[in-house]
Amino acid sequence: MIQQIQLVLSPPNDVRIPQSWAYRLYGWLMSQISSEFGEQMHLQGEHPIAHFLCFSPEKQSLIWTVNLLNDAARQVVFPVLESAKEIPLHELVLSVSEVHVSSAVSAAEIIRAGRSCSENRTKLIFQSPCAFKQAGRYAIYPQENLILQSLITHWNTTFPEYALTDSDALQALQQGLHIVDYNLHTTRYLLKETRIPSFLGNVTVEAHLAPPLLELWNTLLSFAPYGGIGIKTTLGMGGTTTAFQKRNFCT
Amino acid sequence: MIQQIQLVLSPPNDVRIPQSWAYRLYGWLMSQISSEFGEQMHLQGEHPIAHFLCFSPEKQSLIWTVNLLNDAARQVVFPVLESAKEIPLHELVLSVSEVHVSSAVSAAEIIRAGRSCSENRTKLIFQSPCAFKQAGRYAIYPQENLILQSLITHWNTTFPEYALTDSDALQALQQGLHIVDYNLHTTRYLLKETRIPSFLGNVTVEAHLAPPLLELWNTLLSFAPYGGIGIKTTLGMGGTTTAFQKRNFCT
Incomplete structure (x- = not known):
């Protein structure tokens, strides 16, 4: 839990x-x-x-x-x-x-929450400075693949018994995610003597996915406020909230 | 001119x-x-x-x-x-x-302006909605390579007699450019019935380049307020201004 x-x-x-x-x-x-x-x-x-x-x-x-x-x-x-x-x-x-x-929740409850959520458009709000590392450098923009990879890593660490490891499914998931709106600015997160390049703001992700993958994505999004996004979430970075948004079109 | x-x-x-x-x-x-x-x-x-x-x-x-x-x-x-x-x-x-x-300027004058400018940190301000197309989709973020490629395309169209075509030099140029700060948000640019996904705001690019390449980059930046950045600059998109910034470190 x-x-x-x-x-x-x-x-x-x-x-x-x-x-x-x-x-x-x-x-x-x-x-x-x-x-x-x-x-x-x-x-x-x-x-x-x-x-x-x-x-x-x-x-x-x-x-x-x-x-x-x-x-x-x-x-x-x-x-x-x-x-x-x-x-x-x-x-x-x-x-x-x-x-x-808040009440304690289990992986099964988060998965159920993801299943019950049919929205395919979600705003992710980076409440504390967020950063990713890619090929040894800090990635300056929150790309879809970085967000997804980070959510999966945090999920798998927290719930190893429900680990997501099907690489075909994850690739299909990534291809169906598109950032359609954002409002972002860079900042620095001070850790001891290091100023980590990071960003604050929000991105809106639209998911064009078949129902089982949409459930999986919404499960990861339901977990985001707990696990955070990006690096150094144990040290105060990557705090995230989500807002599912209704939209009148089919995927 | x-x-x-x-x-x-x-x-x-x-x-x-x-x-x-x-x-x-x-x-x-x-x-x-x-x-x-x-x-x-x-x-x-x-x-x-x-x-x-x-x-x-x-x-x-x-x-x-x-x-x-x-x-x-x-x-x-x-x-x-x-x-x-x-x-x-x-x-x-x-x-x-x-x-x-403003006074009319020639390619030679813009090149001279680029040469005389030793700053390696520049803020590019997207004054009107800017967009790029990449692999048939609108690119949502202004990546370094997209900005550079667009500046070169506009430069080569405007000054074919000074066309930049040395692909090795352009690759070295790209590898030396890093966006270090930004403040950006998405918008839509209405053209007839189409709402083009685009962005407004600014990015700060730091150039870590040998002097001849820094001169070339600063030439392209000096041209940016004329040629604009991204697609559909003839229809009002991609209007750009630049602000060279002093910085006390060597490249």
């Missing part, structure tokens, strides 16, 4: 907190859990946490969204987040004004 | 004029010149005019920029534009409040 938890944070004196401070929040979180679990996550390589920090203009508040991507992470990390009142960082203390807990 | 002329237009009652009305302005322009010259341009395929319509927020005015890309176009079209007082379109009349004429 995977689970999302959101903390509404109040910086002192309305100090502006950069999104890359998600990295510091993650450092604090690791300091709160047993070193045994922390080391175990380090050894696994892929950490079962994807999170990001984002200012919500609608709610006029700073929200830290944390996705716990396996049962071990839920058991160890959830209690720390749920009971957090204050988060001391280097220079200041962030107080936690609200905690929103 | 090529030449740029800009007409500041005043719509009645501040009616909002869409950028795609450049196409109607072009229709008016063709109606003002001899049918012989018009037919000659049609037969040539590539028209020696690139133009676009753009609202300038700084000047709070609607500006029609017309580039005349050979001597024949200058001789025939320039007098019509220079003396225009009113432009009757379908539903309304646009009055011409100002006319700005």
Whole structure:
């Protein structure tokens, strides 16, 4: 099972907190859990946490969204987040004004959600700086194949028992996806001394796919808000939300 | 010689004029010149005019920029534009409040401008909707190779006596160009019944090139405001301006 938890944070004196401070929040979180679990996550390589920090203009508040991507992470990390009142960082203390807990969901439930969704047009909103690496370089634009490949990689890591490995199906899936609209701008995500070239904004993807592949695509999209998109999702990058859009034409 | 002329237009009652009305302005322009010259341009395929319509927020005015890309176009079209007082379109009349004429320039002068410019970082601003076709589809993002290929095509059409055809040099040029920043969004350009998928915004290109290739690239960039970028520059698309940026590092 995977689970999302959101903390509404109040910086002192309305100090502006950069999104890359998600990295510091993650450092604090690791300091709160047993070193045994922390080391175990380090050894696994892929950490079962994807999170990001984002200012919500609608709610006029700073929200830290944390996705716990396996049962071990839920058991160890959830209690720390749920009971957090204050988060001391280097220079200041962030107080936690609200905690929103979503229900835990299984792979089977996400697959069912994908099946029940017949929309073929979806807006993907990159809520925190997103980046891809391709042939040793940072890819500057979120191409269809990069988005798809990243979603599959994150899915397969999180749900190895439901791993997507049929290369013919994945190729057919990729050929049926087209970005039809976008609004994007570059930014840099500061990690220690490195400024990672990345982008923020949104893309609208239209899927022209036979029903079984459309279900598969919509399953991956339903997973995107948990697993994120692109690299370094454990360090606050690639936080994503999705908006399925109705459209009156057949694929 | 090529030449740029800009007409500041005043719509009645501040009616909002869409950028795609450049196409109607072009229709008016063709109606003002001899049918012989018009037919000659049609037969040539590539028209020696690139133009676009753009609202300038700084000047709070609607500006029609017309580039005349050979001597024949200058001789025939320039007098019509220079003396225009009113432009009757379908539903309304646009009055011409100002006319700005730039000096005519030769290929040699543009090449000299490219040589004298040592900057290796340039912002390309897509002032009117820009699109590329690639393998029969509209390319959704302005990739480096698409921008370069388009600039070369327009250059070679305008200055066949200075045609760039050394494929090794062009490949080396392409490999040294990297988009490092952008702010882009999709739009549609309405041509008759067709809504062409296109984009507006800007990209910043950094050139890591040996001096002779940097001169060549800067020559193409100096030409961009005349020739435009992408498809259908004769119909008001791909209007471009450039801003060379200083940067303190060696290539």
